[in-house]
Amino acid sequence: MGLENKQRPPWLNWLFLLIFLWSSWQLAGFWFDRLH
Numbered sequence: 001m002g003l004e005n006k007q008r009p010p011w012l013n014w015l016f017l018l019i020f021l022w023s024s025w026q027l028a029g030f031w032f033d034r035l036h
Helices: 010-035
Strands: none
Touching: none
């Protein structure tokens, strides 16, 4: 277990960002439907 395990490939960061944005979008849409 060296330094390689601590470094993530750039696409993995984009994947996490995409999942986070998508889940927040889903939550916002869900609450918008609840409120209206």
